[in-house]
Structures are given as C-alpha cells and as structure tokens.
Amino acid sequence: xxxxxxxxxxxxxxxxAVSAVLLVIIMSGRFIKYLAQAAQGVLDxxxxxxxxxxxxxxxxxxILPLGLFLGILLAYGRLYLDSEMTVLAATGMSQQRLMLxxxxxxxxxxxxxxxxxxxxxxxxxxxxxxxxxxxxxxxxFDTLVPGRFQSMQSGSRVTxxxxxxxxxxxxxxxxISEKRLSADGDKERGITVLVAExxxxxxxxxxxxxxxxxxxxxxxxxxxxxxxxxxxYDTYGVLLAKxxxxxxxNEREAIPTRELLGSDNLRHQAxxxxxxxxxxxxxxxxxxxxxxxRVNPRQGRFLKLxxxxxxxxxxxxxxxxxxxxxxxxTLPLALGLWSVHALFALIGFGLLYxxxxxxxxxxxxxxxxxxxx
Numbered sequence: 001x002x003x004x005x006x007x008x009x010x011x012x013x014x015x016x017a018v019s020a021v022l023l024v025i026i027m028s029g030r031f032i033k034y035l036a037q038a039a040q041g042v043l044d045x046x047x048x049x050x051x052x053x054x055x056x057x058x059x060x061x062x063i064l065p066l067g068l069f070l071g072i073l074l075a076y077g078r079l080y081l082d083s084e085m086t087v088l089a090a091t092g093m094s095q096q097r098l099m100l101x102x103x104x105x106x107x108x109x110x111x112x113x114x115x116x117x118x119x120x121x122x123x124x125x126x127x128x129x130x131x132x133x134x135x136x137x138x139x140x141f142d143t144l145v146p147g148r149f150q151s152m153q154s155g156s157r158v159t160x161x162x163x164x165x166x167x168x169x170x171x172x173x174x175x176i177s178e179k180r181l182s183a184d185g186d187k188e189r190g191i192t193v194l195v196a197e198x199x200x201x202x203x204x205x206x207x208x209x210x211x212x213x214x215x216x217x218x219x220x221x222x223x224x225x226x227x228x229x230x231x232x233y234d235t236y237g238v239l240l241a242k243x244x245x246x247x248x249x250n251e252r253e254a255i256p257t258r259e260l261l262g263s264d265n266l267r268h269q270a271x272x273x274x275x276x277x278x279x280x281x282x283x284x285x286x287x288x289x290x291x292x293x294r295v296n297p298r299q300g301r302f303l304k305l306x307x308x309x310x311x312x313x314x315x316x317x318x319x320x321x322x323x324x325x326x327x328x329x330t331l332p333l334a335l336g337l338w339s340v341h342a343l344f345a346l347i348g349f350g351l352l353y354x355x356x357x358x359x360x361x362x363x364x365x366x367x368x369x370x371x372x373x
C-alpha cells in the first residue's frame with residue numbers, strides 16, 4: 001500500500017504539471033486569436049473570458065489523456081533513472097503489478113474525461129454558440145472602442161472615433177476610410193475617407209442599421225494621385241455591416257449525449273463513438289506508457305519519449321481518420337473507432353509482455369548453453 005501511494009502521488013503530480021503546461025499552451029493560442037478579433041472590433045472584449053471558460057471542458061478532454069501518457073513516461077522514467085524501480089523489482093514488483101497500480105489513477109482520469117466529453121463539453125459548446133450568435137447580431141457601431149482604429153470587412157474599412165457617450169448612442173470625432181471596389185469586387189477603384197464631428201446610429205424598419213454622420217467631409221480619390229474630390233455634408237448615412245466572427249462551431253458537438261444515443265444518423269453515431277472513445281483512450285495510453293517508461297539509467301529518461309509521442313500521435317490520428325470514415329459511411333458502425341482501440345490495445349499488451357518474455361527466453365537460452373557446455 002505504501003508503494004501504491006508513492007507511485008500514485010508521483011504520477012498525479014507529474015500529470016498535473018504536464019496538463020497545466022499543455023493547457024496554458026493551447027489556451028494561450030486560442031486566446032490570442034480571440035484577442036485579435038476583439039482588437040479588430042469583431043468580438044466584444046467583455047465576452048472573451050466567458051468563451052474561454054466554456055471552451056475549457058473541450059480542451060481538457062483531450063489534454064488529460066495526453067497528460068497521463070506523458071506523466072507516466074516522465075514519472076516512471078525518473079524512477080528507473082534513479083534505480084528506484086530496480087529496487088522495487090528486486091522486491092517482487094513486476095510490470096503487470098505496476099500496470100495494476102497505474103490503473104487506479106488512470107481510472108480517476110478516465111472518469112473525469114467521461115464527465116467532460118459526455119456532459120460538460122457539449123454544454124460548453126452550446127454556450128459558446130449562443131455567445132457567438134449574439135456577437136453576429138452586433139453591428140460595427142456596437143463594437144467600436146474610442147481612441148482605437150478598428151478594421152472591418154476583411155480590412156476594407158477602417159473606423160475610428162475619438163469619443164463615445166456612455167449609452168453608446170453618440171460618437172464624436174469620427175474617421176472612416178473605406179476601399180471602393182469594382183462591381184465584381186476584384187479591382188480596387190480608390191479610397192473614400194469620411195470625417196465628421198459627430199454621429200449616431202439609426203435602425204430602419206427592415207432591420208438595417210446606419211451610422212448617421214453630421215457636419216463633415218467626404219474625400220474620394222486614389223492614393224498617390226492628385227485627382228480627388230471633396231464634398232462637405234450636413235448629414236451622411238453609412239451602412240453598418242455585421243462583424244464576421246471567424247469561429248467554427250460544430251453543431252454535432254453541441255448535441256446532448258442522450259440525444260445521440262437514439263439517433264440513426266451516421267454523423268451522430270460517429271460523434272457518440274468519439275465521446276465514448278476518449279475515456280477508453282485513457283486506459284489504452286496507460287497500457288502503452290507503462291512499458292515505454294522502462295529505460296536504462298545509462299540511456300537517460302528521454303530516450304523513448306519521442307517514439308512514445310509519435311505512437312500517441314499515430315493513435316489519435318487514426319481515431320480522427322476512422323471518425324471521418326465513419327461519417328462518410330465507408331467504415332461499418334460495428335468496427336467504427338473500436339477497431340483502432342483494439343489495434344493499439346494489442347500493441348500495448350505486446351509492449352507490456354515483450355520484455356518479460358524476452359528476459360525469460362534469454363534465461364532459458366543461457367541455461368541451455370550451460371547445460372550443453
């Protein structure tokens with residue numbers, strides 16, 4: 001029991017550290033993407049942390065299996081390097097018993113992944129979809145930030161306002177630069193610049209929104225050329241386009257698991273098998289990681305790390321490929337993702353029993369040589 005607690009503690013500490021690092025890396029990349037959209041006025045900055053929070057279960061359901069895999073490799077690799085595993089082996093600790101000890105923390109991780117993949121992750125996707133739909137309903141006026149140049153419509157329009165009232169109804173010191181394109185949208189015909197002392201939003205009966213500019217000028221021309229036109233106006237209307245939120249949300253990921261259970265749709269069945277595969281993935285990667293963590297102290301703890309990561313990547317890639325084939329109907333439902341799990345489970349058992357069988361075979365061969373000698 002003391003050995004079990006020691007191994008479990010070492011594994012869980014390493015698992016937590018590795019998972020935290022992976023989470024920071026993944027969420028940082030995604031947060032930078034959202035932050036760039038907020039800087040462009042596509043997203044309201046106030047919803048960034050809400051989106052990241054609802055996305056967290058979806059990240060964790062993929063991070064935890066990899067964190068467990070790397071945690072076993074690093075934690076047990078250190079024990080082999082410090083000859084602690086050699087001492088345990090001398091007292092009767094076999095690879096099979098080590099595997100049984102590892103199944104306890106692996107079961108805990110699998111239950112957590114099942115909770116995430118079957119429950120929390122779909123709910124999070126629903127919330128993210130609702131937030132993004134609300135952002136799609138916003139206009140360029142709603143996402144303006146005073147004192148900042150904001151790019152809209154894929155960079156074809158740049159908007160700036162010096163000030164804005166607290167109720168966001170009135171703007172002051174407005175600058176708008178917009179590219180004028182040809183009828184087919186392929187060629188640029190020049191630039192239109194609008195400046196105004198103030199502006200307000202007006203919503204028409206058909207739902208379209210306009211920014212009504214007051215007391216300003218309009219300049220039409222081509223950069224680098226002297227021919228331009230200046231028009232003074234008292235009132236000028238600019239159509240406000242809706243920000244295009246570039247976030248892909250798969251509708252199947254938002255479907256509750258209980259609805260997938262009774263569906264005959266191939267895409268829904270593929271989604272269900274994917275969600276059930278993630279907890280199963282935890283046990284199989286643990287099965288592969290335990291024998292792969294065995295290293296020679298002279299070789300270092302990182303000798304098998306790269307091949308192990310490549311094996312894990314192959315596993316995950318084949319799961320994704322099988323999921324795509326299942327959606328297209330080219331792979332029978334009976335095989336589905338289970339065939340990939342079965343293949344790598346066989347690889348895991350092969351790795352687990354290969355070393356004991358090899359040592360037994362070498363001992364038998366040495367005994368035969370001594371007998372014949």
